[in-house]
Amino acid sequence: MKRITTAFVSLLVFLSYATAQNPVSWAFSLEDNGNGEISLIAKATIEAGWHLYDTEIPEGGPTPTTLTIDKLKGAEPVGKFHAEGKKPKVAFDPIFEMNIGTFDGTVRFVQRFRITNKAEFVLEGDVRAQACNEQTCTPPLPIDFAFTANDLPKTIAPLAENKTPATSTQTLLTKDTLSITDPVYVATEVASITTGHAEIDKNPLWTPVIEELKAYGMEGNVSEMSLWWIFISGFIGGLIALLTPCVWPMIPMTVSFFLKRNAANRKKAVSQAIVYGVAIIVIYLVLGLLITSIFGASALNNLATSAVFNLIFFALLVIFAISFFGGFDLVLPASWTNKMDSKAESASGILSIFFMAFTLVLVSFSCTGPIIGTLLVEAATWGNILSPTVGMFGFALALAIPFALFAIFPSWLQTMPKSGGWLNAVKVVLGFLELAFALKFLSVADLAYGWGILDREVFLVLWIVIFALLGVYLLGKLKLPHDSDVEHVSIPRLFLAIFSFAFAIYLVPGLWGAPLKAISAFSPPMYTQDFSLYNGEVRPKYTDYESGMAYAKQAGKPVLLDFSGYGCVNCRKMEASVWTDPRVKNIIDNEYVLITLIVDDKTRLPEVIEVKENGRITRLKTVGDKWSYLQRHKFGANAQPYYVALDNEGKPVGPSYAYDENVEKYIEFLQTGLRNYRKRQSNYHNQSNGYTGGA
Template identity: 25%
Template sequence: MLLPRLFRLFSLLLLMLASAGSWALNPDELLPPERAFAARLEQQGQALLLHLDVAQGYYLYRERIQLTPQPAGSVTLPALPAGDTKNDPYFGLQQVFHQGITLTLPINGTLPPDFALKTVVQGCADAGLCYPPLTRTLHVGDGMSSNPWLDSTPGQPAAPTLARGKLATTLAAFFAAGLAMAFTACMYPLLPIVSSLIAGHGQHLSKRRGFGLSLAYVQGLALTYTAVGVAAGLTGSLLTVWLQQPAVILAAAALMVLFALAMFDVISIQLPSALQSRLAASSNRLSGGHVATVFAMGALSALLVGPCIAPPLAIALGYIGQTGDALLGGAALYAMALGLGLPLLLVGTFGGHLLPRAGQWMNAVKFAFGFVMLGVAIWMAGPFLPTPLTMLLWGALALGIAWRLGLLRRLPTGARLAARLGKSLALLFALAGLLQLLGAATGAPSPRLPWAGVWHGSQLPKAVFTRVASNAELDAALARARAAGQPVLLDFYADWCVSCIEMEETTFRDPAVRRRMDKMLLLQADVTANNAEQQAMLKRFGLYGPPGIMLYDRSGRQTQQVIGYQDADSFGRSLDTANPNQ
């Protein structure tokens, strides 16, 4: 029982960490702006078509798109279509484009041979980096398409994103999720089906033959879900745009709550009984012992257990839809189905005695999925809810997890290790829940800093930086710090950088971070205007835009580079790594 309990708790911890944590970006994974936001211009009859492409994982601000025809009046500029609504806690509601758009520019009379279109666009990476305004002058036939499969070197194909370390992690996560779903009560009706199908081969069934037949069954199950994953990937652009609407996001959050209630057995989500009976009758007509019929039964079984695993499957499809990647969708759902079918492979090969016995722990796994779905619902709805309400919901969820883990139960004398571990984690979740409730009551600025309202409130002064406007000023400041034996923090900032504002309002106001920063020379390069000197400073450090933080030790050596937003805990570790003896 220890393994399922640990898996359950580990899943819940991952959820809480995913909602509150963040990671810095790897500069090698970022696209240069001209590839992240590619543009091309072509003529089609008496109109020009301007294609503004947006690479996967990036977005353009609608209000920061500017088009200027040269000579003026040679074409008619169209109105921009409505974008996706992005709710930012510091900049408010913004209209953005997560997908490319095509604009039609009617030609007025004859297009001049020297015609050019000046375009200015600005956008960000979903992971936290914002780009300065990108200005280009396009002629008919100029430009290139944005391709998320290519790296930042123009003209040089790169390995697909999935092949650069992300595919294995994604598939492992989906496989683990499928394996977890396999240990719920809804999967156990499939075990006698597998046994009967394989038994049709006769009494002299070898383990090798049993493995082959059960593998065929699992492949039927897996390929059915693979088709669903491919469909989700192919419609990813539609799903992504659709899921950006506030009403849809809130409705999806409510749906996650319903799915959670289904996991808690408060409500029932299943196929109509008449359809279930037809599927069962179809399965009974299939004879066992033959690969083709066993494979077909596996495909039918995907429909039988579909309603039972619909809630976690909905989360998986939502993730795949946001990637917009059909290959990833098929591979991920295939991996999930393999995890789902692993116990069935064991039954077909060795017999059911190898599987753990049914018991209360199976309901515990269902409860784990229910809590995960409630967390997803809060995370989805959070940007549209008042901060105190969001913190109340996180606190209630954490306390609910603590209660489920046995917070109120007394441990008997000589309790087992699993029971003691569960009790300890229950206390940790209870503490996390109480902190969220305290933050809601004291006006903490964010669920990430629930203690802020008590320790320093939201009025803690911002960190004071010395501005440097050029590489020459930066070198002079670094030389003074090196002579004084003082470590340096260089912060690249811009007024239009969402993550920069978030760093200032949360990370830099954290007491532990501030104690470390007070021992450093704080320099800031404001690149809001994006003039030549500011561009030169960005280029010096290989940055496409802010936020970017360079950390130097007492000897003046750059020891750490932080790209993108980091929360207080992560940034504190970065400071410790850069200056371990500080």
């Protein structure tokens, strides 16, 4: 997930295709296999954090990596197009409900050919592959290659005895004898393929509207939101850590130490307390940077979908929960604490303060360790290289602020709540939350391995029990180790208990299929539900741009253009979590004409369309090519999902919208388009009737 400013996004979107922001680079070559055979080598170099799909994908899955042969003379294919020397990473994909193989890093795809006539050898075609990361997918655009007899390896011997008419290959291998879904698709002779020209560009509905979209601004960009969310999560985690029995008592002790140490110079005491807080921030920032350097950006992206890591995360969070419940304490070796303590005493100045801060970090680990661990687990699954560091900064900032504030305003120390049993209660509450959060990771592993032990009903039942028990605990009816007797229920505990019971009751309808939007990011997908009474899908009215626009003009409605893909995971997420909202469904179904354009649709066009794009000729061979070109040419965008509201002339009536599962923002996006469309229609009718606004 890239984190860039909104203004910069606009520029990047406009330049995305022109500057070749394809996360995969391709290199083609021919190799001599001996015995009169050669191999076409398509070497893909994939950027960190992205992946390609295997050549063999079950029907109904995402777009596989495929080879299309447009022209072939003097040779015939042998075997299938496949990856060589590297096995795909196979994992269960919950969106497509199947095991899918992917590649990252560098991979070689190979297609063998038997030479039949060296002198007449011609090989032309393209490779298509869809690259995806955690946020978006690129359309499977054709990467063309062309070879002639001069490009054959010099070691290829003349094979006169194998000469066969070039037409024989074309007779055996044509678009009529091979399915377009096969990894190798051999078309007829290029001369027999009808080639059109950029007539589509002359259609007013295809006129670029990039500048108009810029004027409206970009919406739906979650890149900055994600880092802010990690920072806020870390900050909240730091505030929670303050309320644990390992940290809370340290605040008055440490601040009092600085004030007594510099009783005659309060200004110096305050400055040292501030340095102490800064030291805490630096220590945790270094920890975040270490996590980043150890894993790296590519590994962090893989953590979110790795079944093994999700099992490890599940086990870690369960251990943290047991620790918070009082089963045991996570304690670092005492020698570490003693060594830091002695360093603090022997050192002087800022170095002494730094060692004191390090001692606090070590001493408080039994309470802060599980919180930090949970934060780093969550940050890692965002797949951004900056996430652990940003999370640790938020955590450390919240932890350091009280030391500086109480040093500046020492009288506040008298108002601090005294240590007591409430501190242990905070740990236990965190234990319940850790246990609930752990189930999210077990669910991912369960889906990956196909165990089927944690479907949606089981998950919800466990959460209902956990939060009901949390409510019972907060009312003092459940006692765990290290808990004090609850003589009376305090007001905060009462409100927390009410919230916990209310949340447990909120989950109950989910057992019969209620969407439960509040936890859609945590619970297993709806398709794992054995019994459901819910039906709220949104279906497009049209899957063809021109036909849909013609109908919208006739009906007098604006168009909601949805650029999607069969292999677009985040498109499915938007459809499942946003479009199923009754308000969203009502607006789309009744106020808009929804046109969904699939950019990885492999249906062959009646004729190959040649368009000039960025100084070169691009050949559009499939329906998906056409819609992908429309998105690039008209809107300057190249990723899915991508939504834009249009009037009946093909001009935008609001900002574009990308992947963002915030329902309220999506509703605002839809309503903005409606308001602007109606205003534009009203102005058009007024002008047509000669109305000038006068009396």
